[in-house]
Amino acid sequence: MILFIIVGMCIVTMIPRLLPAFIVDKLQFKDWVNRWLNAIPFAALGALIFPGILSVRPDQPHIGLIGGLVAIGLAYIGLNVILVVAGAIATVFLFTL
Amino acid sequence: MNENILDKQEQSNSSRMIKKGIAAGFPIMVGYLPIALTYGVLAKQSGMTLTELTLMSVMVFAGASQFMGANMIALGAGAAEIIIATFVLNFRHFVMSLSFMNRLRGMELKWKAPLSLGLTDETFAVSALHTEEANKDKGALFYTALILTAYLSWVIGSFLGGVLGDIIPEKLSQSMGIALYAMFIGLLVPSVKKEFKLGLIALVAMLINALCIQLGMSTGWAIVAGTIIGGMSGIYLLKEEVK
Incomplete structure (x- = not known):
C-alpha cells in the first residue's frame, strides 16, 4: 500500500517537471512570454519566502x-x-x- | 598529438563545470541535510520502513510533499487523497520547469529531460540565477552536478534520519527550519541590489501568495498563483531589458 502511494506520488511529481522539457522545443514564444518566464525565478523566490x-x-x-x-x-x-x-x-x- | 591537446582541454573544461556545479549546489546541501534528517525521523515515526522512506526520497524528491505524505500515511489517509494532494502541492514545479527549460533551449533533450526531473524549489532557484552557464560549452554538466549534489544530500539525509532517529536536539532542528528561507533570501537579495525591479516582482508574488492564503487557498495553489501572477508583473517591469 505504501509502495503504491510512493509510486503515485512519484508519477504526479514527475509529469509536471518533465512536460516542459518536451514542449519548449515545439513552441516559439513571443517576447512578452519570454519576459514573463524570465521573471518567474524572482516571483517564485518571493512566493516561497x-x-x-x-x-x-x-x-x-x-x-x-x-x-x-x-x-x-x-x-x-x-x-x-x-x-x-x-x-x-x-x-x-x-x-x- | 593535436587531438590529444584538444581532448585534454575538453576534459579540464568538463571538470571545471562539474566543480562549479558542486560549489553552487553546496548551499542547497547545507539547507537540505537537517530537513532530510527530520523527514527521515518523522517518516519512521509515522510507520514507514527504512526502505520505504528512502525510496520516497529517491523517487519523489520533493521535500514539502514528502512531509505531507508521511504525515497523511500516519493519519491513515487513502492513497488517492495523498496522491492528489501531492499533485496540487508540486504543480508549481511545472511553472518553474517551463521557465528553466526555456533558458535551456539550446540543450539536447537527453540532458534537458533528466535535469527537469531534478527540479525542486531550491535547485530551480539556484539554477535559474546561473543563466550564463546555459549557453556555455559543457553547461549541462554544471546543472547536472548542481542537481546531483542536492539530490544525493536529500536521499542520504533521509536515510540517515531513518537510521539514527532523533539525533539533533529539538531546539537546534527547529532553528534549522529557517535554513531554506534564508537561502532563498540570500539568492534574491544580490539580484535585487543589481536590479531593483526584480525585488518588485518578488514583492508582488509575496502579496498575491499571502492574499490567496487569506482567501483560504491551499499552500500549493497559493504559491502557483503567486508565481504566475507575480511573474506577470515582469512582462511590464522587464520591458526595457535587452535580452
Missing part, C-alpha cells in the same frame, strides 16, 4: 520574521549564501533559548 517564513515557529511568527531580516542584512552586505543561512539559523536559535 513569504508568508511561509512566518511559520518557522508557528506559535511565534515574529521569530521567522526577525531571522528573515537578519538574512536580508547579511545578504545585503554581500556575504556568501552559506553565511547568510548560518546567521539566520543562529538568530532563530538564540531566540528559542
Whole structure:
C-alpha cells in the first residue's frame, strides 16, 4: 500500500517537471512570454519566502520574521549564501533559548 | 598529438563545470541535510520502513510533499487523497520547469529531460540565477552536478534520519527550519541590489501568495498563483531589458 502511494506520488511529481522539457522545443514564444518566464525565478523566490517564513515557529511568527531580516542584512552586505543561512539559523536559535 | 591537446582541454573544461556545479549546489546541501534528517525521523515515526522512506526520497524528491505524505500515511489517509494532494502541492514545479527549460533551449533533450526531473524549489532557484552557464560549452554538466549534489544530500539525509532517529536536539532542528528561507533570501537579495525591479516582482508574488492564503487557498495553489501572477508583473517591469 505504501509502495503504491510512493509510486503515485512519484508519477504526479514527475509529469509536471518533465512536460516542459518536451514542449519548449515545439513552441516559439513571443517576447512578452519570454519576459514573463524570465521573471518567474524572482516571483517564485518571493512566493516561497513569504508568508511561509512566518511559520518557522508557528506559535511565534515574529521569530521567522526577525531571522528573515537578519538574512536580508547579511545578504545585503554581500556575504556568501552559506553565511547568510548560518546567521539566520543562529538568530532563530538564540531566540528559542 | 593535436587531438590529444584538444581532448585534454575538453576534459579540464568538463571538470571545471562539474566543480562549479558542486560549489553552487553546496548551499542547497547545507539547507537540505537537517530537513532530510527530520523527514527521515518523522517518516519512521509515522510507520514507514527504512526502505520505504528512502525510496520516497529517491523517487519523489520533493521535500514539502514528502512531509505531507508521511504525515497523511500516519493519519491513515487513502492513497488517492495523498496522491492528489501531492499533485496540487508540486504543480508549481511545472511553472518553474517551463521557465528553466526555456533558458535551456539550446540543450539536447537527453540532458534537458533528466535535469527537469531534478527540479525542486531550491535547485530551480539556484539554477535559474546561473543563466550564463546555459549557453556555455559543457553547461549541462554544471546543472547536472548542481542537481546531483542536492539530490544525493536529500536521499542520504533521509536515510540517515531513518537510521539514527532523533539525533539533533529539538531546539537546534527547529532553528534549522529557517535554513531554506534564508537561502532563498540570500539568492534574491544580490539580484535585487543589481536590479531593483526584480525585488518588485518578488514583492508582488509575496502579496498575491499571502492574499490567496487569506482567501483560504491551499499552500500549493497559493504559491502557483503567486508565481504566475507575480511573474506577470515582469512582462511590464522587464520591458526595457535587452535580452
